Structure formats: C-alpha cells, structure tokens
Amino acid sequence: MQTKKFAALAATTLAAMLLISSCGGTGDGGEEATPGEGPAEGDNSFIYVTNTPIGVNKFLESGKIGIEKAAETYGGTSKTFEGSNEEANRANIEAAVAEAPDVIVLITFDFEDLSKEFAEANPDQEFLLIDSCPADGPANLHCAVFREQEASYLLGAEAGLLSETGKVGSVGAVDIPFIHRYTDSFALGAMSTNPDATDTQVFIGGSNPFGDPAKGKEQALALAATGVDHMFAAAAGSNGGVFEAASEKGLTAYGVDVNQCPDVPGAVGDGTIKAVDVLVVKEIGKILDGTAEPVTSYGLKEEGMDIVSLTEDAADSQCTVMEHPEVVEQLAELKEQIIAGEVDIPDPVTS
Numbered sequence: 001m002q003t004k005k006f007a008a009l010a011a012t013t014l015a016a017m018l019l020i021s022s023c024g025g026t027g028d029g030g031e032e033a034t035p036g037e038g039p040a041e042g043d044n045s046f047i048y049v050t051n052t053p054i055g056v057n058k059f060l061e062s063g064k065i066g067i068e069k070a071a072e073t074y075g076g077t078s079k080t081f082e083g084s085n086e087e088a089n090r091a092n093i094e095a096a097v098a099e100a101p102d103v104i105v106l107i108t109f110d111f112e113d114l115s116k117e118f119a120e121a122n123p124d125q126e127f128l129l130i131d132s133c134p135a136d137g138p139a140n141l142h143c144a145v146f147r148e149q150e151a152s153y154l155l156g157a158e159a160g161l162l163s164e165t166g167k168v169g170s171v172g173a174v175d176i177p178f179i180h181r182y183t184d185s186f187a188l189g190a191m192s193t194n195p196d197a198t199d200t201q202v203f204i205g206g207s208n209p210f211g212d213p214a215k216g217k218e219q220a221l222a223l224a225a226t227g228v229d230h231m232f233a234a235a236a237g238s239n240g241g242v243f244e245a246a247s248e249k250g251l252t253a254y255g256v257d258v259n260q261c262p263d264v265p266g267a268v269g270d271g272t273i274k275a276v277d278v279l280v281v282k283e284i285g286k287i288l289d290g291t292a293e294p295v296t297s298y299g300l301k302e303e304g305m306d307i308v309s310l311t312e313d314a315a316d317s318q319c320t321v322m323e324h325p326e327v328v329e330q331l332a333e334l335k336e337q338i339i340a341g342e343v344d345i346p347d348p349v350t351s
Contacts, residue, residue: 156189
C-alpha cells in the first residue's frame with residue numbers, strides 16, 4: 001500500500017492556560033511486582049504533574065490513573081499536581097522535587113524544557129516525561145513517547161472507506177508538528193483507501209486549545225459546511241464540542257487517547273487508544289529496578305497505541321464502525337501491515 005507524504009505545517013506557540021491548582025491522592029498497595037516491574041517495598045512515592053487542570057481531559061486523567069496504579073503495584077503513595085501556565089507548572093515541579101519522591105512523572109510536550117532543566121539541576125531525582133522528550137536529556141530523565149501517526153493512519157483508512165462525500169477533515173488543538181502526527185496521518189490513511197479523498201484541517205488555538213469544547217464545536221461546524229462527513233477530533237478536552245457538532249449534523253467523528261464513543265452515542269465512529277495508564281506503571285517499574293531506557297517508543301507493535309475497534313472490548317465500545325464488520329476486518333489487516341513495516345507513515349515531528 002502506497003502513501004503520499006504530507007509536509008508538516010509550521011509550528012505555533014501554545015498559549016498559557018488557566019490558574020494553578022493541585023490535588024493529592026494516595027494509593028496503598030503492597031502487591032507483589034512481577035520481574036522487571038520494580039520492587040513492591042511498601043514505601044515508594046510517586047508524584048504526577050500535569051500541564052493543565054485535568055478536567056475533561058481523558059488523556060491527563062489516564063496518567064492520574066496510572067500513577068495511582070503504580071502506588072498500588074509497587075507499594076506506597078501517589079500525588080497529583082495539576083498545573084496551568086508555565087509559572088504554575090514550574091512551581092509544581094519545585095514542590096514535587098522538595099518532597100523527593102522516587103519518581104516524578106510529567107506529561108505532554110509543555111514539559112520538554114522544564115523536565116530537562118529540573119533533571120539537570122536535581123541529578124539524584126528520577127524523572128519520567130510522557131508523550132514527549134527533549135534532546136540530550138540527562139541520565140535521570142526518562143521518556144515514554146508514542147507513535148501517534150500509526151493509529152491515526154488506521155482511523156483515516158476507516159474514514160476513507162466509510163465517507164460518502166469523499167471529504168474528510170480534522171479539528172486539531174494547535175497547528176504544530178506534534179498535532180500533525182494525528183491530522184496529517186489521518187489524511188494519508190483516508191487517501192490510502194480512497195485515492196480521490198480530500199482533506200481539510202482546522203485548529204482551535206487560543207488560550208485553552210485543549211479544553212475549549214465551544215471552539216471545538218465551532219470549528220467542526222465550519223468543516224461540516226464544506227462537505228466533510230468524517231472528522232478527526234485531535235484536541236483532547238475540546239473534543240466534546242466536535243462530537244456535538246457531528247451529532248447535530250449527522251456526521252461521524254473520531255476520538256483520541258481513550259474510548260470516546262460513549263460520549264455522544266451514534267456520533268463517534270472510532271478512536272485512537274493510548275495506554276498511558278499502563279505505560280506509567282511499566283516505566284516506573286523500570287526506573288525502580290534500574291532498567292529504564294532514556295527513550296522508549298510505544299506504537300501498535302508494543303501495544304502502546306491502538307484503535308478502539310481493534311481492542312478486546314470493541315463489541316461493547318458503542319463505536320459506530322462496529323456496524324461495519326467488513327471494515328473492521330480490513331483495519332485489522334492494515335494494522336498487521338503497519339506492524340510488519342509494510343506501510344510507510346511519515347512522522348511530521350521528524351520529517
């Protein structure tokens with residue numbers, strides 16, 4: 001299967017968000033850890049720091065679930081500090097370092113610079129950055145990143161097979177190469193199954209692009225007005241607005257990170273899955289037992305990424321694609337081709 005390469009669009013600067021808030025939680029465990037997953041000594045501590053309030057952001061929520069599972073798995077406690085803007089995020093990391101936990105977990109590309117800065121300044125403190133990684137980080141900074149383009153390509157292929165107008169599109173949070181891993185790959189996937197398909201991409205922007213459902217809906221309605229009938233919502237907490245627009249217009253939307261099909265039944269066809277909660281536990285275990293790599297990449301092969309329709313619980317997912325078993329079968333075959341390296345999916349972040 002051949003694809004056309006999309007050029008990554010120019011990056012823009014993500015604006016600061018909301019006000020600082022933090023909350024704490026503890027998990028008491030003591031379950032025996034499996035080999036390679038760290039000791040279960042009962043006195044470990046972990047702190048999770050987000051770049052914005054978790055709110056309706058399922059991706060950030062998944063990390064919180066992961067840090068609590070880590071506390072249960074390895075014994076000890078967990079806390080979550082919810083940030084907002086760079087000043088607040090810096091203050092939260094400073095507070096986390098002051099508590100000297102076994103591992104501080106940060107999430108999203110907003111923490112690239114801060115993770116490197118604080119890891120270099122605190123060489124005895126272990127850090128884990130999820131979903132991004134700075135260049136030339138110190139030895140105590142470990143990264144877990146995803147190949148979002150693989151699952152996004154699968155969703156695009158699905159849209160190409162099911163679109164009646166031949167017009168697909170995406171509502172992205174911000175116009176940066178990282179988000180184009182979703183939007184460009186979705187377009188490429190659609191054109192792989194429908195060579196005549198066209199693609200339109202719009203972006204939310206503003207001061208809260210990952211948590212502005214109203215703006216997400218506005219952009220989705222603009223897409224719908226151009227004839228797009230299958231649209232990818234790549235905007236985290238803003239996705240709800242895209243789903244509402246799809247429902248009102250009788251169109252199909254696609255979600256990200258977790259199963260969002262039940263959010264607006266009948267309007268969401270499928271979605272990407274990021275196993276953030278699973279990999280947080282796994283990577284913390286590696287840090288505890290000294291086997292963590294500087295960077296670990298998770299894609300379809302490593303089961304760090306997937307799409308809802310190909311998971312074990314797909315039958316109960318409420319995703320509308322399940323009404324098209326022949327399409328799901330084709331997606332399963334394409335997934336195996338991607339894993340085998342038979343399909344070239346460019347990475348907008350590095351290309």
